[in-house]
Amino acid sequence: METKKSEVRLMKGNEALAEAAIRAGLDAYFGYPITPQSEILEYFTEQIPKRRGVVLQAESEVASINMVYGAAGAGARVMTSSSSPGMSLMQEGISYIAAAELPCLLVNVVRGGPGLGTIQPSQGDYFQATKGGGHGDYRLIVLAPSSVQEMCDFVFDAFKLAEKYRNPAMILSDGALGQMMEKVEFPEEGSLPHIVPDWATTGKKGRERNFITSLHMEPEKMEEINLHLQKKYKTIEENEVRYETLDVEDAEIVLVAFGLPARICQKAVELAREKGIKAGLVRPITLFPFPKKILSDLSKKIDHFLVIELNAGQMVEDVMLAANGNCPVHFKGRMGGMIIQPEDVLEEIEKIIQQPILQE
DSSP, X not given: OOOOOOEEEEEEHHHHHHHHHXXXXXXXXXXXXXXXXXXXXXXXXXXXXXXXXXXXXXXXXXXXXHHHHHHHHTTOOEEEEEOHHHHHHTHHHHHXXXXXXXXXXXXEEEBSOSTTOOSSXXXXXXXXXXXXXXXXXXXXXXXXXXXXXXXXHHHHHHHHHHHHHTSEEEEEEEHHHHHOEEEEEEOOTTOSOOOOOTTSOSOOTTSOOOOOOSOOOSHHHHHHHHHHHHHHHHHHHHHOXXXXXXXXTTOSEEEEOOSHHHHHHHHHHHHHHHTTOOEEEEEESEEESOXXXXXXXXXXXXXXXXXXXXXXXXXXXXXXXXXXXXXXEEEEEOOTTOOOOHHHHHHHHHHHHTSOOOOO
């Protein structure tokens, strides 16, 4: 097939992500519909038969993640997508894939919870995504887009990272980013080279049989694998941290936000600066690995951190660990599908800076 030139299109976030996956050389997609991410499956169903690859609507999320497991083991560039309750059903399979060290892309377009909740945007799955939502000591590489363009770009980044480290990578989006429409510039189709790895189960072919499993009955062997995985995660933390900063050089109070709230906080910083308040912003792009060092360094120079999330304050713990008591860490958020406004953030900033700073 002839490679298409780069082009700009107006698209929904979910559809831009799906188009990016096809252009990134997707071999197979297995998934199950759930709002607000069903457009991903729908787009693949329409487009993949015209182009390349396999798309299959499985009978459940449990089935789809195990199909991903099998395809990844065969060396395919493979992905699935879901929203919060569906992603919960996949956790056992994700743990198996992480233990077997197989690369794949997971997309969670988060909705309000807990329970079946609502179809509105939320960030309530931060713990699940960044701390290992299933059983055992494993980690996912987690990227958090804040625009439709990044919904496209992070597909390429996630596949690269997953394949580099033989580890599942997740794009943690939300219902608003999945549904909003923005201009997107797509790279050329086929611009991400795809080579079947030598560890894949592609048949013996004159070499020793490849054996992929997550089952090891001997505790010594299981510990050896765990130690290997922890060493890999440490390497990822040392080499793959990504973040953005805004006006932190002279800031007295720094906002910390990822995804959609980071865009809202950009406006809040602008409003605060107009009122003479020295506010800044750190936007974690990788949620794992988390940008600890920049937050640790800033904590020694600023008066306050203010964490903004669409949940009950799940990222707060990571910010507090990074700050290590050097400055107070505050939180402001909305839950259940409600979106915080820049004026709400500004009001919280003003409230915080009026508080006296306790001296030791």
